[in-house]
Amino acid sequence: xxxxxxxxxxxxxxxxxxxxxxxxxxxxxxxxxxxxxxxxxxxxxxxxxxxxxxxxxxxxxxxxxxxxxxxxxxxxxxxxxxxxxxxxxxxxxxxxxxxxxxxxxxxxxxxxxxxxxxxxxxxxxxxxxxxxxxxxxxxxxxxxxxxxxxxxxxxxxxxxxxxxxxxxxxxxxxxxxxxxxxxxxxxxxxxxxxxxxxxxxxxxxxxxxxxxxxxxxxxxxxxxxxxxxxxxxxxxxxxxxxxxxxxxxxxxxxxxxxxxx
Amino acid sequence: xxxxxxxxxxxxxxxxxxxxxxxxxxxxxxxxxxxxxxxxxxxxxxxxxxxxxxxxxxxxxxxxxxxxxxxxxxxxxxxxxxxxxxxxxxxxxxxxxxxxxxxxxxxxxxxxxxxxxxxxxxxxxxxxxxxxxxxxxxxxxxxxxxxxxxxxxxxxxxxxxxxxxxxxxxxxxxxxxxxxxxxxxxxxxxxxxxxxxxxxxxxxxxxxxxxxxxxxxxxxxxxxxxxxxxxxxxxxxxxxxxxxxxxxxxxxxxxxxxxxxxx
Numbered sequence: 001x002x003x004x005x006x007x008x009x010x011x012x013x014x015x016x017x018x019x020x021x022x023x024x025x026x027x028x029x030x031x032x033x034x035x036x037x038x039x040x041x042x043x044x045x046x047x048x049x050x051x052x053x054x055x056x057x058x059x060x061x062x063x064x065x066x067x068x069x070x071x072x073x074x075x076x077x078x079x080x081x082x083x084x085x086x087x088x089x090x091x092x093x094x095x096x097x098x099x100x101x102x103x104x105x106x107x108x109x110x111x112x113x114x115x116x117x118x119x120x121x122x123x124x125x126x127x128x129x130x131x132x133x134x135x136x137x138x139x140x141x142x143x144x145x146x147x148x149x150x151x152x153x154x155x156x157x158x159x160x161x162x163x164x165x166x167x168x169x170x171x172x173x174x175x176x177x178x179x180x181x182x183x184x185x186x187x188x189x190x191x192x193x194x195x196x197x198x199x200x201x202x203x204x205x206x207x208x209x210x211x212x213x214x215x216x217x218x219x220x221x222x223x224x225x226x227x228x229x230x231x232x233x234x235x236x237x238x239x240x241x242x243x244x245x246x247x248x249x250x251x252x253x254x255x256x257x258x259x260x261x
Numbered sequence: 262x263x264x265x266x267x268x269x270x271x272x273x274x275x276x277x278x279x280x281x282x283x284x285x286x287x288x289x290x291x292x293x294x295x296x297x298x299x300x301x302x303x304x305x306x307x308x309x310x311x312x313x314x315x316x317x318x319x320x321x322x323x324x325x326x327x328x329x330x331x332x333x334x335x336x337x338x339x340x341x342x343x344x345x346x347x348x349x350x351x352x353x354x355x356x357x358x359x360x361x362x363x364x365x366x367x368x369x370x371x372x373x374x375x376x377x378x379x380x381x382x383x384x385x386x387x388x389x390x391x392x393x394x395x396x397x398x399x400x401x402x403x404x405x406x407x408x409x410x411x412x413x414x415x416x417x418x419x420x421x422x423x424x425x426x427x428x429x430x431x432x433x434x435x436x437x438x439x440x441x442x443x444x445x446x447x448x449x450x451x452x453x454x455x456x457x458x459x460x461x462x463x464x465x466x467x468x469x470x471x472x473x474x475x476x477x478x479x480x481x482x483x484x485x486x487x488x489x490x491x492x493x494x495x496x497x498x499x500x501x502x503x504x505x506x507x508x509x510x511x512x513x514x515x516x517x518x519x520x521x522x523x524x
Contacts, residue, residue, distance in 0.1 A: 030442045038450055045468025046458025049320050062465075188309030194316075200328075203312030 010103045014111020019118050021085055031077045031180070032119055033126060040070040040130070043193065055197050059224045064136040067127055068220035069192035071148070072212060074123035075156035076183045080176065082116035083163025087173040090257070099258065109168075109250050113160045120156020124149045136223070144222025147232065151219050155239050161246025168253035192216045214238035277369045281377025285385065288351070299343045300389045307336035307393050311400065314458060322462050325403075325489040333397040334413055334484040335457045338477070340389030341421035342448035348382035348421075349428015349444045356436045361522070371519045375512070379425040386421030390414060402488065409487015412497060416484040419504045420477075424448045426511035433518035455481050476503035 022029050040063075048062040059065045089095045098108050128138070128145055138145045167176050187193070189203055190212040199207055207213050218235020221228045307329075315328040325331050355361045364374055390413075398404070405413060428444040435443075454471045455478040456464065464472055472478045483500025486492050 030446070034442075034446060038446065038453075042450075042453045042468070043458070045465040046453070047314050047317060048465040049459060049463045050314070050317055053316055053319055184305050184309065188305070188313055194313045198316040200312050200315035 007104060007107050010107040011110045011114050014098075014108065015114030015118060018082065018085060018112055018115025022081060022115070022119060032074055032081055032123060035077065036070045036073040036123075036127075037130065039073065040066055040127070047194075050194070050198075053198060055195065057195055057224065060137050060139075061135065063131060063134055064224055065220070066193065067131045067136060067223055068148070068216050069187075070130075071124050071127045071152045071219060072155075072190070072192045072216050073187055074127065075120045075152050076159055076187060076212075077180075078116050078119040078123060078156050079159030079161075079163040080179055080183050081163075082112055082119070082160040083167040083176040083179070084173050086112050086164050087167035087171060087176045090167065090171040091173060095257075105254055105258070106251075109161075109164050109254065112164055113157050116160030116163070117153050117157040120160075121149065121153040123156070124152035131223075138223050140222040140226045144227055147222050147227060148219045151215065151232075151235055151239065155215050155242070158239050158242035158246055161243060161250050165246060165249035165253045168250060168257045171257065186210070186212060190216060211238040211241055273368075274370065274373045277367075277373045278377045278380060281374070282381045282384065285348075285351075285378075285381030289385065299340060299347055299385075300392050302343055303336040303340035303389050303393050304396055306339055307332060307397065308400075310336075310458075317459055317463075320459070320463055322460055324460055327401060327403060329397050329400050329402040330488040331485070332457075333393060333402050334416075334481060334488060335452065336393045336397075337390040337413065337417050338420050338452050338481060338484060339449070340393055341386040341417045342424045342452050343445065344386040344389060345382045345421040345424020345426075346428045346441070346444035346448050348378050348385075348425040349430075349432045350438055350441045352378055352429050353432035353436065353438045353440060356432060357438060365522065372516055375426075375429060375516055375519050378429055379422045379512070382425035382428075383418040383422045386417055387414060390417040405487025406492065408492045412492055412500075413484045413487060416480050416500055416504070419508070420452075420480055423504065423507045423511055426508065426515045430511060430515040430518050433515065433522055451475065451477050452481075457481065476507055479503040 022032070044063045044066050050056060051059055051062050051065070057065070086095070095108065099105065128148070132138075138148075140147075163176060163179075166179065167173075170176065189206045190210040191199070191207050192212065196204060196207045196213060214231075214234040215238050218231050218238075221231045310332050311329050314332075317323065318326050318328050318331070323331070352361070355364075361374075365371075394413075424444075427447060431440045431444050431447075434440075454468060455475050456472055458464075461469060461472055461478075479499040480503050481500075483497050486496040
């Protein structure tokens with residue numbers, strides 16, 4: 001068997017393990033699915049009148065607008081959960097056993113990221129289904145839905161790389177868990193939940209430069225109007241930037257982990 | 262041999278409650294970091310919701326032009342919900358570590374043990390409430406007046422007691438810290454399915470129906486009145502009644518579960 005095929009099997013096995021781990025532990029799956037779903041329902045019901053505000057983009061409903069935000073929240077929390085699970089593996093000594101196995105070190109991180117990406121995929125499909133059940137339309141149809149799913153899945157992997165880097169660096173589940181509020185801060189300071197133009201300063205200015213705003217607009221546009229090449233390009237570039245940052249940080253943290261043990 | 266001095270039961274009960282509250286206070290002093298999530302989460306929600314949904318005040322039917330004034334009691338109650346639920350998590354930890362078993366074999370009545378947990382959560386909830394309130398004032402929230410402030414902080418402390426009863430019930434039922442998400446999510450859903458984001462008339466159909474029957478809506482309106490207008494008895498008594506009802510129901514459930522828990 002070629003080295004590439006062997007590595008692919010390792011990544012697949014570790015990815016499957018991380019997915020099973022998440023679905024077995026309610027405390028890991030709840031933040032990814034339950035929390036964003038509850039918040040989506042409450043925000044849609046509570047702030048739904050916002051669509052009548054002057055300057056609000058033309059949408060079929062507030063739910064249609066909010067779906068992208070819920071997907072972003074889910075994928076960010078999936079990245080955070082992936083980091084927590086990796087830190088638990090480090091605390092329990094499972095990662096040490098993997099380090100001593102004849103497999104490349106990067107496959108260990110990639111396995112975890114594959115699992116996080118799968119959770120992102122699950123989250124995107126979950127919220128698309130919720131949206132369709134409750135009457136939200138996807139303006140650009142199946143291609144738009146597919147684009148949204150791809151962007152969410154790849155962004156989950158990108159955010160997961162940052163979670164993995166922090167887990168490898170600190171080796172502490174409680175530290176990674178402590179980032180949960182930070183995830184919410186970063187999301188609130190993006191256009192995930194409201195049009196940027198209608199946000200209040202300084203949130204508006206921060207949202208303008210927040211990379212997550214570009215990603216969320218890339219996911220939202222196919223749903224509320226149609227696929228826009230520029231928005232999609234910006235979203236892809238933002239995701240690539242997060243991936244790059246995550247991989248560099250992960251590589252450094254992995255070296256650090258191997259050094260300190 | 263000297264005869265033992267008999268201490269009246271009520272004094273012994275009060276001393277036990279005070280000791281349990283002191284234990285909760287010691288936990289806070291020894292592990293200050295443990296209080297951070299309870300303070301941070303409502304503060305982030307306050308800052309986030311204010312920055313994101315602030316423009317909602319332009320909608321016709323909003324009682325105030327300052328969203329920070331409208332939303333600050335929500336975040337204070339959220340802090341109470343988180344703190345109360347954390348009391349449930351701590352109780353679950355005590356059960357896992359066998360500490361509750363030791364309390365159960367003591368001569369203290371079950372209701373005293375529960376009261377210690379619940380009152381400690383009530384007192385502790387004033388920390389996140391004060392922090393969020395201070396941040397809100399800095400950001401321009403209106404001063405609710407002394408009467409408004411007292412009503413708000415009373416509602417916060419009582420809501421924390423409700424949340425602690427809920428958390429204790431679940432902790433005693435499941436006997437595991439893994440029930441923590443249920444404790445937190447239950448309180449979050451209860452507090453947010455009210456007039457948290459907008460006045461009742463501006464809520465969407467289904468949420469309007471839930472908010473109308475959710476007793477926390479009355480608590481929130483009572484806590485909010487000083488921030489968006491003046492304090493009146495007509496706005497206050499429904500909140501007090503709702504709190505009394507929730508405390509009676511959830512307190513009875515928690516106590517029943519405590520009595521079923523064998524040492």
